Every structure is written in C-alpha cells, then in structure tokens.
Amino acid sequence: xxxxxxxxxxxxxxxxxxxxxxxxxxxxxxxxxxxxxxxxxxxxxxxxxxxxxxxxxxxxxxxxxxxxxxxxxxxxxxxxxxxxxxxxxxxxxxxxxxxxxxxxxxxx
Numbered sequence: 591x592x593x594x595x596x597x598x599x600x601x602x603x604x605x606x607x608x609x610x611x612x613x614x615x616x617x618x619x620x621x622x623x624x625x626x627x628x629x630x631x632x633x634x635x636x637x638x639x640x641x642x643x644x645x646x647x648x649x650x651x652x653x654x655x656x657x658x659x660x661x662x663x664x665x666x667x668x669x670x671x672x673x674x675x676x677x678x679x680x681x682x683x684x685x686x687x688x689x690x691x692x693x694x695x696x697x698x
Contacts, residue, residue: 643651
C-alpha cells in the first residue's frame with residue numbers, strides 16, 4: 591500500500607531502425623596537373639542592409655523616445671505617490687486608534 595509504483599518503460603511503437611555505423615575514411619590529397627586560373631574578384635554583398643535615417647525618421651524616434659520616458663516617469667511617480675499616501679493614511683489611523691485606546695483606559 592505504501593510502496594511507490596514505478597512506471598515501466600514503454601516499448602517503442604512503429605518502425606525502429608538500428609543506429610547508423612560511421613566508419614572512418616582516409617583522406618587522399620590530389621595534386622592538380624594544370625594550374626587553374628585565379629577566379630575573378632566578386633564584389634562583397636553586405637550581409638545586412640544598411641539603415642538610412644531621414645530627418646523625419648530621426649525626429650519620430652526622438653519624439654517616440656521622449657513619449658516613452660514621460661509615460662514611464664508618470665507611472666513611477668504615481669506609484670510612489672500612492673505608496674506615500676497609503677503610508678500616511680495608515681499612520682494617521684494608527685494614531686487615532688492609539689488615542690482612542692488610551693482615552694478609554696483613562697476613563698476607567
């Protein structure tokens with residue numbers, strides 16, 4: 591009852607192929623009988639296209655970056671303000687409760 595059940599390994603279904611055997615081969619060097627002419631130089635094609643920024647694109651990037659900074663700053667400031675207001679209200683509630691408790695004990 592308290593012994594764990596170990597799962598059995600499932601048997602493969604379908605066509606099973608044995609692993610391929612790789613045999614080492616020897617390297618034979620051939621000496622060319624006639625010298626081949628050097629190939630003509632080929633112009634190098636850049637692997638990535640170059641990015642060309644126009645003045646309008648630069649202005650859009652600067653405007654977008656400024657907007658992102660302003661939005662993120664406003665969110666962070668509002669979160670800080672919310673935490674500050676919450677802390678102040680909890681402190682005021684604690685003071686009121688403490689004064690109520692001390693006033694109740696003095697009356698007795």
